[in-house]
Amino acid sequence: MGSALAVAVVLAALIAVLLGVSPAALVATLGARFGPYAWGQVLFRATFLTFTGLAVALAFQAGLFNIGAEGQAVVGSLACAVVGAGLAPLPGVILLPAAVAAALAGGAAWGLLPGWLKARFGTHEVINTIMLNFIALAGSNFLMTRYLALPETVRTADVGASLPRLDNLVPGLHGSAVNASLWLALAAVLLAHAFLHHTAAGFKLRAVGRGLIQARTAGIEPGRRIMLAFALAGGAAGLVGTNFVLGYKHYYEDGFTGGIGFLGIAVALVARNEPLGIFPAALLFGFLAEAGLVVNTLLPREMVDVLTGAILLAFIVAERLRRRGGRDLLGGRRPNRAGGPEPPGAGAGPVLRGAAP
């Protein structure tokens, strides 16, 4: 990751220079204006990205592409707001867990759908999840305008209880939106790690992700693992609702997701799909976004997107080079091509075998 970052920094400097801005001025502005409030905002964004990054990473561990974190986040957040407002008279100690559970369940349900389709019919999850994103967004819009939004507004009713902002704890963060759902995000990451690496169910999930045929031959049914992976992933994305609805606005309105689902893919990639790497990666992208705002006067905000893309590209290339240096991960059986790296011990000649049924 270090070299990828270095490349990104160089690229940022290059872009700045091309746009007539001195990198030194950028750094100075950042240093001057990036105060505790900004850090609070970084944490706030990182909370979102941790949830969606986890949503993508968990699915990837099972060999699945979850492009639907956006839609899963919407469904989870909407469920969270509806339950939170619907149970309003109840005390917080009941209402909050119920709302969190609703966020989890809503996202999980929306994730289970493509999971089931894949397990039952073998349909490709990329297509399913992307389409379900559209359905979620449109569906939410419909439900809001027809049933759920308060009259004359575009938002739902207030929830009965909320998660406290962290600036109660750390006064320096005053005004920033980071709230107690940050703890939830960290807990989720730790739980995900424990699940993947220390439970039998997590082991089977990873096995299916690394070798579906081998796992099936050894007796593991892939279908159930796929559905579990997607349910967990969807649930993680749904927890986004705790940050937005319970911790920040206290209601739900359309459009807040604004691409965090897709940015979650970037986070998962940089974290190499390991839960423990998700939070640092989320911090990175959160920082980029906030820094973009801070130096807004000097550099257009869109440059943040350019930088994000640059980092991703650099990272992917670095990963490739790192892998190529060692053995081919899949047992080293590749067709003979002049000059290509050859695996040792292939004494019986090149074996061009496709995956057996």
Next chain:
Amino acid sequence: MALATRGGARAPEVRLERITKRFGATLANDEASVRLEPGTIHALVGENGAGKSTLMRILYGLLHADCGRILIDGVETPILSPAQALARGIGMIHQHFMLVPVMTVLENIALGAEGLRGLRALPRARLARELAELFGHYGFDIDPQAHVADLGVGERQRVEIGRLLFRGARLLICDEPTAVLAPPEVRAFLTILRRFRDEGRTVVLITHKLGEVLEVADRVTVLRGGRVVGEMEGAELDRDALVRLIMGDAGAAPSRTAAAVPIGAAPSRQVQRAANRGEQPMLAARELTVRGAGGRVLLERVSCAVHAGEILGVAGVSGNGQGELSAVLAGRLRFDEGTLQLGGCHYSAGQLPDAWQRPALIPEDRSSEGLIGPLRLWENLLLGRTQEAPFLRRGWYTHRAARAWARPQIDRFSVTPCDETLTADALSGGNQQKLLCARELLRGRRLLIANQPTRGIDITSTAFVHTVLRDFRATGGSVILISADLDEILALADQVAVLYRGRLGAAAPRADLDVEALGRAMVGLVAARRSSG
């Protein structure tokens, strides 16, 4: 153009001097030097991973040596690509043929031939004539207009050879050519090799089958660990001496004896194989039929049975339905007709036994069906065994406990290096196979289906796997051994049946076997008899 003079049949003298080649940390060839004399059949022998294929791929231009040089007729000649090798008359046929199935023989041979460039049309008539002449000269009974897809394995191999001859190859490198052939085809192939040699060509035969070496080779070079450890010629060729050279010191040490590695039930139970006739078989298949895409019949009315303490050997050349047979008998593939009885439970078409009812299965391809390369050894051992793993507490485990559980299993099955934290793809083929055997045999099932369990692994590992299978049988387990290696079947099996084009012949006891007839049945020369009920 008369073929005998195409390029001239006399081969050049080729010398490989001090060839060194590394792959990452592995030294595949260590200052290996070989002299290939014209008009000889030169065998390169050694265990898998000894560096024989690597050395020849360097000669053929597929790989570049790190150090060393190639001399052709005394002149140093760098060969940087197969095209350059072919231009100098060096050709290579591989174990998996580089033919395009949908094209005809003629088109395949024309692929890449000289003089056929750009927009010119194929001179089909001329090519057809020359090919007919070539095939006739060598007695290849192949129609140049036939589609490769319709040809059998032996015929395809001859097309490969024909292609090289057509390009004027004078030095032919054959990499494990008989691995895909049944015994009668092997004999025909060896005859062809002798023909080439008599014409003055050089044949390099890479093989681990010493029987063939003793039959045709004029000179033998033995490789071990990337080095040339010995050369032998003509009269002094001796099997024991060869084995000693191939295995080095390891050959002297006795492999683990049966008493040291009991698997499964207590070994005190002496099980007479014949006595189990009266008991219910561990597995009985009746008229199993499996259909694939488009209704194609993959297995046709297969019937067989195996009892406790018995090994049923299924002989057959690769590609006759072995994969489907192993999958369906192991309860992992649904069949369309017939019935399957496993350990007392009956299953009919469309049903699959539960996971705990299924036999253990050693699949044919250890790297794409058996082990998961990026996962560690202890994780691979755990695959599919989480129900029975003792270190799991309510579904949770620590890595330390898992590794401690795995270590003795790895040691028991002689997997080296004995490090459970390595990834599976870091092991050699022989060790990967041993790991796979460990996982399957330690599942505690009484029935094991083994599909090509010693494919492509070294002699020591092969001996170990055979010992393990015999131990399993001795404790009352049953094995269905599916193998293309007739020697292996004859060494291990109590009953033998032949699988040909999806049909399984009746099983005959080992004692009653006519090996010649067996070989013919494997090629379909004798129609496989249906089993009677």
